Amino acid sequence: MVKQLQLKYENALSELNSQLTDAKTWLASQESEIKSSTSKLQLSLSEIENLKASFAVKEKTWEDEKTLLTRGAETAETAPKEISTELNGLKGRVSQMVVAIFGPRSKNLSQGPLIKLKAVYTLVEQLYIGAQWALAAISPANQGPNRLSDVLKKLSFLPARFQEVKCSCARAGALTALSRSKAWVPDLDPADVPRGYPTVKEDGSPFDQDDFIACVREVRPQATSLGEDTNVDKYQPGFDNENKKMATPSYKVADLIPPVREDTFAPEIEPVGLIDDEVSASVSTSNLKELNHKLDRSEKDMYLLKNQMKQAQASSLELEMLRSELQKAR
Structure with a gap:
């Protein structure tokens, strides 16, 4: 009777030791997985911070480029008006000069x-x-x-x-x-x-x-x-x-x-x-x-501004993509 009880006790103790060993193995595996997950999480957080910093720098650069492009577009819009005004003034001067030289025959x-x-x-x-x-x-x-x-x-x-x-x-x-x-x-x-x-x-x-x-x-x-x-x-x-x-x-x-007269051109x-x-x-x-020459230069400036606007639009698309990736990473 005593031997049977002792045998059951030894079997139960052996089974408990086996379960304890399995529990320790599982716990060690879980700890390793937790460490790996923690490392990956830290790496992901570091990448997110880097993306945030890079995004902030690019956003600042794009804002500056947008400001410059806006100013350039405004200047390009006013330049033809100024040249047109100057051309109209020159046409008037030419008419005055022709009248001063040819008189009524200039008609x-x-x-x-x-x-x-x-x-x-x-x-x-x-x-x-x-x-x-x-x-x-x-x-x-x-x-x-x-x-x-x-x-x-x-x-x-x-x-x-x-x-x-x-x-x-x-x-x-x-x-x-x-x-x-x-x-x-x-x-x-x-x-x-x-x-x-x-x-x-x-x-x-x-x-x-x-x-x-x-x-x-x-x-x-x-x-x-x-x-x-x-x-x-x-x-x-x-x-x-x-x-x-x-x-x-x-x-x-x-x-x-000759002395200045009433019909003198540009007195x-x-x-x-x-x-x-x-x-x-x-x-x-x-x-x-x-x-x-000024008109040709203005046309070239307008062409360059159009190209820069296209580049700015492409940069805006890239910005949107980075924003979406940042949101996914979060």
């Missing part, structure tokens, strides 16, 4: 500013070429100036220069006539010729103005022939009574800028110094070229 021109500018440019070009031809015609070297400043200087004393050229031609013609007369009549005293005409004829009768006019009429064909034979392309200087060459007269440069702008040695004859279209 016959088209209302387009390009046609008006072309008319002004053509007029300026023709006047410039005509001035060069005129200056070349009276130049000893038969060449006109190339720079606008030189053209304006020479035009300022052109009347005095013309007068000297006429005197030169007269001297050349007189030199031809007197030299040939001296060759044909060796006894001729050239000093008597500048004194005028004689007071009596060879027959003793008076020599008056009518007689001199008759002489002029008689020698006109020969004077014409002598004029054609005379070389007027070469400047003929003057000589004094001692037969010494006289100095060529000097000319004083005058200011060609508020001082014209002195606008045309220098580097200015060409095509300066009338410089403002339009500058405005066209």
